[in-house]
Amino acid sequence: MKIGIYGSIDVGEVKDKSIHYIAVEQGTFHLLKQGIEPIIVIGDMDSIEDKSILEKFQIKLYSPIKDDTDTALAIQYALENGYDEIDLYGVTKKRMDHFMAVLSLLEQYQNNCITIYDEYNKIYVLPQGKHVIYKDGYHYFSIFAFAQSLISIQNAHYNLDHYLLKRSDPLCVSNQMNDDYAMIENSETILIIQAKK
Numbered sequence: 001m002k003i004g005i006y007g008s009i010d011v012g013e014v015k016d017k018s019i020h021y022i023a024v025e026q027g028t029f030h031l032l033k034q035g036i037e038p039i040i041v042i043g044d045m046d047s048i049e050d051k052s053i054l055e056k057f058q059i060k061l062y063s064p065i066k067d068d069t070d071t072a073l074a075i076q077y078a079l080e081n082g083y084d085e086i087d088l089y090g091v092t093k094k095r096m097d098h099f100m101a102v103l104s105l106l107e108q109y110q111n112n113c114i115t116i117y118d119e120y121n122k123i124y125v126l127p128q129g130k131h132v133i134y135k136d137g138y139h140y141f142s143i144f145a146f147a148q149s150l151i152s153i154q155n156a157h158y159n160l161d162h163y164l165l166k167r168s169d170p171l172c173v174s175n176q177m178n179d180d181y182a183m184i185e186n187s188e189t190i191l192i193i194q195a196k197k
Contacts, residue, residue, distance in 0.1 A: 044063060133182055165190070
């Protein structure tokens with residue numbers, strides 16, 4: 001079952017308006033601009049000045065002093081309520097420390113299907129195996145290893161055959177597909193970033 005989570009940064013329109021959405025604080029307003037009412041608003045609400053808008057929604061309020069970020073709490077809520085696929089918006093730009101925390105969550109929840117979207121990027125994890133990834137409007141794709149992984153890439157500008165990609169290795173940045181898709185085989189979980197020009 002699929003759900004969306006919209007964080008506090010406005011990154012534009014969501015890809016799928018047919019699913020339910022969780023708002024993380026300011027994400028409430030970004031969703032309302034698109035005609036989407038969140039099923040719940042999650043966070044410590046420290047970034048919302050006019051809290052009267054929240055009276056019409058279910059709220060899960062947390063103390064500002066906590067061990068998890070608001071985005072982490074929203075992901076936990078989604079998974080605990082039976083959602084196994086999450087589209088995640090509003091977590092890129094501005095605070096790079098928060099973005100690094102979100103990348104840590106992708107690694108932590110690598111067995112779940114979580115995809116980050118903004119105006120320019122699509123970021124997600126591929127588990128061990130053989131995969132076909134599609135261009136889908138994105139010009140570049142880059143691969144990063146959580147742990148060292150053997151990588152094979154076919155049907156791309158820069159193909160590889162069982163290359164050992166380490167976490168500290170940036171070799172697989174800015175590749176391009178020859179057609180509308182590329183084939184990837186990886187021995188361990190990897191991070192994929194697809195980017196527009």
